[in-house]
Amino acid sequence: MGILSSKIDRSSVMLQSELVFEGSLDVQFPTILDNSERSYSFDQKDWVHCKFKLQGSTLECSTSESTVETILLDNNFEVLNEQGSSLIFTVKFATRDNSSQQWKLRASSPEEFEKWTSFVKQSLRAEWSLKDFCMCCHTKFGVITRRHHCRACGRSVCSECSPVMTTLPHLGYSTLVRVCRICGNELAHKRKGPQEGNSPNYTQSKKGNSPNKQNKHKPNYK
Numbered sequence: 001m002g003i004l005s006s007k008i009d010r011s012s013v014m015l016q017s018e019l020v021f022e023g024s025l026d027v028q029f030p031t032i033l034d035n036s037e038r039s040y041s042f043d044q045k046d047w048v049h050c051k052f053k054l055q056g057s058t059l060e061c062s063t064s065e066s067t068v069e070t071i072l073l074d075n076n077f078e079v080l081n082e083q084g085s086s087l088i089f090t091v092k093f094a095t096r097d098n099s100s101q102q103w104k105l106r107a108s109s110p111e112e113f114e115k116w117t118s119f120v121k122q123s124l125r126a127e128w129s130l131k132d133f134c135m136c137c138h139t140k141f142g143v144i145t146r147r148h149h150c151r152a153c154g155r156s157v158c159s160e161c162s163p164v165m166t167t168l169p170h171l172g173y174s175t176l177v178r179v180c181r182i183c184g185n186e187l188a189h190k191r192k193g194p195q196e197g198n199s200p201n202y203t204q205s206k207k208g209n210s211p212n213k214q215n216k217h218k219p220n221y222k
């Protein structure tokens with residue numbers, strides 16, 4: 001059963017990213033068949049009951065005897081697939097010696113599954129920077145140019161430089177959220193592949209005011 005920690009460290013109260021969540025998950029550690037080719041095999045029977053503690057940007061996994069791994073929730077961390085029906089999700093991360101690892105994690109109930117997958121993804125979100133100028137075009141923010149934040153990288157940007165609205169499922173955003181031009185282009189590139197590199201793949205939220213030129217009212221037939 002997962003419990004929100006009642007221990008509140010005063011120094012961390014102000015930080016919204018300092019989310020503390022504890023509970024247990026079953027882990028299937030892979031047998032690494034060939035480290036150079038990164039091929040893994042999961043033994044279906046071997047589920048190990050482990051305690052997990054999510055704090056800030058680390059996820060600590062331990063058994064009753066010892067700490068197994070302290071997983072850094074950084075750029076290398078990813079939730080690879082979520083199988084809600086079997087309460088299993090796979091995580092990919094880099095260990096301290098920089099080798100790539102994949103673990104299968106199994107929650108004990110649909111509620112626990114939902115909590116763990118959403119908390120883990122939320123903790124990957126970038127902290128919002130609070131600059132007084134747009135970090136893309138350097139325009140100073142004020143009454144006319146308002147500050148917005150890219151949900152992917154956290155940059156402070158103006159609306160002109162954040163015309164993209166998209167979902168970011170890997171960060172737990174399932175509805176359309178604002179991203180900056182740079183992240184929008186990166187996402188479009190990742191999703192659609194490198195072809196047609198010159199055409200912007202994002203959706204421009206600002207629409208031109210000029211009405212479409214209509215054809216003359218004359219019908220084309222007699």
Ligand SMILES: [Zn+2]
Nearest residue numbers: 134137158161
């Ligand atoms: Zn801008």
Ligand SMILES: [Zn+2]
Nearest residue numbers: 150153180183
């Ligand atoms: Zn961005």
